[in-house]
Amino acid sequence: MFEAILHGSAPVQRRAMAKAITLLESTRADHRQQADELLTALLPHTGRAFRLGISGVPGVGKSTFIEALGLHLIGQGHRVAVLAVDPSSSVSGGSILGDKTRMEHLSVHERAYIRPSPSSGTLGGVAEKTREAMLVCEAAGYDVVIVETVGVGQSETTVANMTDMFVLMQLPNAGDDLQAIKKGVMEIADLVVINKADLDAIAATRAQAQITSSLRLLGLHGNPDNAHHNELVWHPQVIQLSALQGLGVDAFWAKVLEFKKLQVSSGKQVTRRQNQALAWMWERIDAGLKQAFRQHPDVQTLLPKLTHEVLEGRMAASTAARNMLAAQTK
Amino acid sequence: MFEAILHGSAPVQRRAMAKAITLLESTRADHRQQADELLTALLPHTGRAFRLGISGVPGVGKSTFIEALGLHLIGQGHRVAVLAVDPSSSVSGGSILGDKTRMEHLSVHERAYIRPSPSSGTLGGVAEKTREAMLVCEAAGYDVVIVETVGVGQSETTVANMTDMFVLMQLPNAGDDLQAIKKGVMEIADLVVINKADLDAIAATRAQAQITSSLRLLGLHGNPDNAHHNELVWHPQVIQLSALQGLGVDAFWAKVLEFKKLQVSSGKQVTRRQNQALAWMWERIDAGLKQAFRQHPDVQTLLPKLTHEVLEGRMAASTAARNMLAAQTK
CATH class of the missing domain: 3.40.50.300 (P-loop containing nucleotide triphosphate hydrolases)
Known part of the structure; x- marks a missing residue:
């Protein structure tokens, strides 16, 4: 796929691009692994x-x-x-x-x-x-x-x-x-x-x-x-x-x-792209952290309960947050 | 402190409030524990x-x-x-x-x-x-x-x-x-x-x-x-x-x-306060997740290295993010 994207004839390249983008869009873990390898290989180009x-x-x-x-x-x-x-x-x-x-x-x-x-x-x-x-x-x-x-x-x-x-x-x-x-x-x-x-x-x-x-x-x-x-x-x-x-x-x-x-x-184009890349990295880290948090079994048990306590005014929001963060790392 | 805040005479109450707020502002873990207990006790009032x-x-x-x-x-x-x-x-x-x-x-x-x-x-x-x-x-x-x-x-x-x-x-x-x-x-x-x-x-x-x-x-x-x-x-x-x-x-x-x-x-005042409390809870969860991430030993090793790779254009930002997220949960 890598070679076809870089040097393929027009129709071959077009098919390879479509295939690569589909791979990148996949949510399967093995696809994601392949996608990351492909991305890293393509990056210098x-x-x-x-x-x-x-x-x-x-x-x-x-x-x-x-x-x-x-x-x-x-x-x-x-x-x-x-x-x-x-x-x-x-x-x-x-x-x-x-x-x-x-x-x-x-x-x-x-x-x-x-x-x-x-x-x-x-x-x-x-x-x-x-x-x-x-x-x-x-x-x-x-x-x-x-x-x-x-x-x-x-x-x-x-x-x-x-x-x-x-x-x-x-x-x-x-x-x-x-x-x-x-x-x-x-x-x-x-x-x-x-x-x-x-x-x-x-x-x-x-x-x-x-x-x-x-x-x-x-x-x-x-x-x-x-x-x-x-x-x-x-x-x-x-x-x-x-x-x-x-x-x-x-x-x-x-x-x-x-x-x-x-x-x-x-030099602003280079700086702008570097800032964008760093912001992108942190944005993905934040999204990943939040996803892992929501999927943690203890959090899944506590979240509806503590959300209810917060909404009813029986627990401060910051206390609820601290309790769930502690549960995740326990 | 709880009683003094609720029912103390003016000077007693004032001192108790100052003491409570100082406790809430402390970063020591044992203080934080006491502060959360105080907050939960005060909340109904x-x-x-x-x-x-x-x-x-x-x-x-x-x-x-x-x-x-x-x-x-x-x-x-x-x-x-x-x-x-x-x-x-x-x-x-x-x-x-x-x-x-x-x-x-x-x-x-x-x-x-x-x-x-x-x-x-x-x-x-x-x-x-x-x-x-x-x-x-x-x-x-x-x-x-x-x-x-x-x-x-x-x-x-x-x-x-x-x-x-x-x-x-x-x-x-x-x-x-x-x-x-x-x-x-x-x-x-x-x-x-x-x-x-x-x-x-x-x-x-x-x-x-x-x-x-x-x-x-x-x-x-x-x-x-x-x-x-x-x-x-x-x-x-x-x-x-x-x-x-x-x-x-x-x-x-x-x-x-x-x-x-x-x-x-x-009924908008109630709704507004409930929305504020939930947003506050998630804001504190996000901050806590990010802090834990940055303090993880593997992340501390990888972060400067991968940040450099991203800035030099040798690794996609999303790949770097995935690598560090995987390191934290390993």
């Missing part, structure tokens, strides 16, 4: 892609934009992988990338690889599988990996934490930006894209001005007059485009390259 | 106070306001405890409530009890000690407990999660509210107070209108025309006052009582 996160509410035009961008990049000689993080997929049966028909030209292109969101329950679990799938794509030579998400719960933060650049797509509606500020999404966006700008040029321009001013108030947007003072610092920007008309896709990619150049030359 | 969280940036006038409010409440026959959550206190030596001279009249009153922030390192640790101190105050018959915090990191959320009502104090400055939205504080505020309104009435009224409109955009502020449709739902409100002049303190307390009445009659 990863990390050379640019990782682009894209988020936006349903209806903002993510699929249309990703298809237009993907075809544009393939035209320039890139190979493009599209992955998705959809924590709701296990419930809804997959609300994004469920049907590839939404990217009908890109999905059939031999230089593109599209994989729907894994459907394991928690956001942490979905994120882990997507991160690992990203490494498989990179080892297979895809040099642009796009990770798409809708704004469900913490999924934007999760995607921002696994990509080199995080793009927030917005509609030209006022108020939309306040929701993004409220959810802390504006804060993590490296670039804000106002899509469907062709439908209402005045609204799009007003939204661009509003979001720019919000970014400035949030202290995220630099004063352009002082730009020469900190040439190595990227300030989030706001651009307009129309994915459906194919307008602005080249300007978007130019911004991405500008960002990438700055991040690479300042 | 707690829960009858109203728990009020107050937050605001340094300079907003929290101490002045709490002193004015405390004296007002004492005048009405209440007994008032003031606690603080200051996660920076272990570093700075205590930036809030460090000197009681800031509440000189309240601090010497026999119907008031003021306790500075515990100085244990993490926010979780500080919060735990404050929650437990709150229970001691309640058992001693204090019927209003005020928990104060400055906006450091997640401390506002922490305080909102241990109180019945969370109040955000703001200065009459534009832009201030956007910072609060960004940090998610506006979202958790039950009431927003614009202090120092006497200094600039026009700015205060503008701030009140701006924040009200932000709350409406965030979907937190109800349409007053529809108020009769959901009489049992509280919508966050914005009021002006001047703590220094003593103006608006009675109106503030009237709002608190209005909120409290609604929460009690709708």
Whole structure:
């Protein structure tokens, strides 16, 4: 599988990738062992892609934009992988990338690889599988990996934490930006894209001005007059485009390259990836510790009992916690 | 100590409370055992106070306001405890409530009890000690407990999660509210107070209108025309006052009582406290699991090694996490 992923002919490689990702998504212990060995073998061949996160509410035009961008990049000689993080997929049966028909030209292109969101329950679990799938794509030579998400719960933060650049797509509606500020999404966006700008040029321009001013108030947007003072610092920007008309896709990619150049030359891309890897490691440790705790027989006996005591006000929450922690280690 | 806290004369009770809180803050295992026994004994005598969280940036006038409010409440026959959550206190030596001279009249009153922030390192640790101190105050018959915090990191959320009502104090400055939205504080505020309104009435009224409109955009502020449709739902409100002049303190307390009445009659106060207790229990379990993990000898050996491998890109973060989790349980 390792050789086929790295050097297989197009169809052989594609089959090997699908097989590897299925293995990584398996919950069987022996599969997990094999998956870890495969990951470790692939790792030296990863990390050379640019990782682009894209988020936006349903209806903002993510699929249309990703298809237009993907075809544009393939035209320039890139190979493009599209992955998705959809924590709701296990419930809804997959609300994004469920049907590839939404990217009908890109999905059939031999230089593109599209994989729907894994459907394991928690956001942490979905994120882990997507991160690992990203490494498989990179080892297979895809040099642009796009990770798409809708704004469900913490999924934007999760995607921002696994990509080199995080793009927030917005509609030209006022108020939309306040929701993004409220959810802390504006804060993590490296670039804000106002899509469907062709439908209402005045609204799009007003939204661009509003979001720019919000970014400035949030202290995220630099004063352009002082730009020469900190040439190595990227300030989030706001651009307009129309994915459906194919307008602005080249300007978007130019911004991405500008960002990438700055991040690479300042060393920030390396630092960001290292911080992401450490945070990911601890996130998985936390999840594993909690799972082991919940599965401990004594905890399983005590948990419903002490939860009841706490809810009835007969035991302090901290006392209940200490009792169960002691039971687990006894 | 138990009897003295419940029924001691004023000076005896005060000494017993101080002794109990010191015991609760101790890290010695035998002290912790005694502390848990004391907590469990006190618990049936707690829960009858109203728990009020107050937050605001340094300079907003929290101490002045709490002193004015405390004296007002004492005048009405209440007994008032003031606690603080200051996660920076272990570093700075205590930036809030460090000197009681800031509440000189309240601090010497026999119907008031003021306790500075515990100085244990993490926010979780500080919060735990404050929650437990709150229970001691309640058992001693204090019927209003005020928990104060400055906006450091997640401390506002922490305080909102241990109180019945969370109040955000703001200065009459534009832009201030956007910072609060960004940090998610506006979202958790039950009431927003614009202090120092006497200094600039026009700015205060503008701030009140701006924040009200932000709350409406965030979907937190109800349409007053529809108020009769959901009489049992509280919508966050914005009021002006001047703590220094003593103006608006009675109106503030009237709002608190209005909120409290609604929460009690709708059953939301009980639900909120139960949710807080469960969240607190899990927060302490998480902290305990992580501490035990870090202290495991095999983990202590592996952690620096695998962290290095992850940072150098030779091992996937999830593989490193799995290896260490396996080492701990072996």
